Amino acid sequence: MCWTYIIHYGMEEVGLGLAEAQNWNIASMILFLSSRFVCTWLLRIITPGKLLMVFALGGLGFVCGAILIPGYPGLICLVCVSGCMSLMFPTIYGIALDGMEEEEAKLGSAFLIMAIVGGAVGAKIQGNLITSHGVPASFNLVAICFIVIASYGYLSFHQFHPDRYSDHEKK
Numbered sequence: 001m002c003w004t005y006i007i008h009y010g011m012e013e014v015g016l017g018l019a020e021a022q023n024w025n026i027a028s029m030i031l032f033l034s035s036r037f038v039c040t041w042l043l044r045i046i047t048p049g050k051l052l053m054v055f056a057l058g059g060l061g062f063v064c065g066a067i068l069i070p071g072y073p074g075l076i077c078l079v080c081v082s083g084c085m086s087l088m089f090p091t092i093y094g095i096a097l098d099g100m101e102e103e104e105a106k107l108g109s110a111f112l113i114m115a116i117v118g119g120a121v122g123a124k125i126q127g128n129l130i131t132s133h134g135v136p137a138s139f140n141l142v143a144i145c146f147i148v149i150a151s152y153g154y155l156s157f158h159q160f161h162p163d164r165y166s167d168h169e170k171k
Helices: 002-014 018-042 048-068 072-085 088-097 102-114 117-133 140-160
Strands: none
Touching: 002 018, 002 072, 002 117, 018 048, 018 072, 048 072, 048 088, 048 140, 088 102, 088 140, 117 140
């Protein structure tokens, strides 16, 4: 949902032309790719649930910046969300399938892949919010998504598997 509307944000909130706004979208994807490598390294020393929670809270903070701070600072916040999103899907996937038997994992992974459609539905809802409330306000939907992901990360290391992982055990 963030990538879909970076160009709109740049054009409508900052006054950029289409090509320049697209360059900000490209920058966000480069940040996403770079952060994926950093996150892979961080997973060696921080448990997946904790890292997921931290990055979701970071994404929430950046989305709030995009909502509340006008102009280029808001656009920079929106681009920075990509750095936080780089960890999300593979980590959610790994946490969700952890400890499942082979047949359960097949079914579970199929449902996780189908859940990607939620992003398409979310983008449609966000588009409707842009029409009715404007570009910055539409990112409240993204903020809600990050709250849900942060909660999932928190629960994955506190409730579901409280002693399975400890940062000291992962070396």
